[in-house]
Amino acid sequence: MTNPAEMLDRLSTVRGIRGSVLVSASDGLAVVESLMAGVDGRAVAALAASLVNRLRRATECAGRREPVFLQLHAAGGTVLAAPCGAELVLVAIAGPDTNVGLARLEMLDVVGRLA
Amino acid sequence: MRTVEPWVKAPLERFLAESSARLTLLMTSSGQVVAQHGFTRSVDVMTAAALGAAIVASTQEIARLVGEARFLSLVHQGVAQHVFLSGFETPRGRWIGLVVFDGESTVGLVQLFFDRLVQDLVAAAPREAPVERPLAENFERELNASLRALFGR
Numbered sequence: 403m404t405n406p407a408e409m410l411d412r413l414s415t416v417r418g419i420r421g422s423v424l425v426s427a428s429d430g431l432a433v434v435e436s437l438m439a440g441v442d443g444r445a446v447a448a449l450a451a452s453l454v455n456r457l458r459r460a461t462e463c464a465g466r467r468e469p470v471f472l473q474l475h476a477a478g479g480t481v482l483a484a485p486c487g488a489e490l491v492l493v494a495i496a497g498p499d500t501n502v503g504l505a506r507l508e509m510l511d512v513v514g515r516l517a
Numbered sequence: 518m519r520t521v522e523p524w525v526k527a528p529l530e531r532f533l534a535e536s537s538a539r540l541t542l543l544m545t546s547s548g549q550v551v552a553q554h555g556f557t558r559s560v561d562v563m564t565a566a567a568l569g570a571a572i573v574a575s576t577q578e579i580a581r582l583v584g585e586a587r588f589l590s591l592v593h594q595g596v597a598q599h600v601f602l603s604g605f606e607t608p609r610g611r612w613i614g615l616v617v618f619d620g621e622s623t624v625g626l627v628q629l630f631f632d633r634l635v636q637d638l639v640a641a642a643p644r645e646a647p648v649e650r651p652l653a654e655n656f657e658r659e660l661n662a663s664l665r666a667l668f669g670r
Contacts, residue, residue, distance in 0.1 A: 430625025448625030455623075 409512045410436035416508055418500025425451045425491045450483050450493040486513045519667040520552035528637035536630040540617035559664050569615040573604050592624050601627045605635045608642040
């Protein structure tokens with residue numbers, strides 16, 4: 403299965419995942435998205451791409467390798483992001499009841515297929 | 518940042534802080550400058566305003582040709598710097614925003630926060646203010662007053 407839309411749909415079957423977006427890292431625009439109603443995909447894409455770009459620069463300045471996974475906890479849930487090559491970022495919005503470990507495995511699997 | 522009308526200042530400051538835009542110009546659809554950030558020479562502001570208004574006017578005609586009322590926004594992608602142009606309605610009439618951004622921002626961020634800027638401007642605009650049509654005899658005086666407001670001299 404190499405269709406990005408199908409991969410995002412499969413990712414959305416992980417319990418607690420509210421949706422996922424494949425984002426163009428350089429312009430912060432959504433390439434493919436699979437989101438529940440009420441999740442602003444445009445905002446998620448723009449802000450997550452900015453976050454990952456800045457994290458990339460921070461790790462580069464610190465002399466470390468590229469980040470492979472980002473997990474941002476908030477009061478109502480978690481934002482997960484995984485760079486997918488230099489041009490794409492896979493972002494998932496997870497609720498507080500999400501199995502983050504499983505979501506991480508699924509996301510890295512998608513990244514591996516897309517890269 | 519300089520504004521001709523004080524109520525524009527807070528929304529524009531928020532936009533600049535969130536979007537990391539390098540240059541921003543707000544103008545009327547006829548190219549009259551309302552606010553600017555980042556420009557250091559008045560001639561640059563006036564040139565950018567005139568060109569921005571002309572680009573939006575010409576793309577509006579292209580939109581008409583393809584059956585759209587008007588395009589929502591336009592992005593010119595450069596190698597290191599990019600230009601975002603968008604027209605929007607305010608209680609003071611139709612305005613245009615011109616935003617120049619570089620690698621510190623993305624088109625997604627600029628679009629996202631520009632939409633919020635428009636919402637903030639619509640909410641902040643005084644409803645009761647009269648819309649004065651510029652008279653020919655007042656044009657130079659008003660232009661000079663706007664330049665003083667925009668550049669502080």
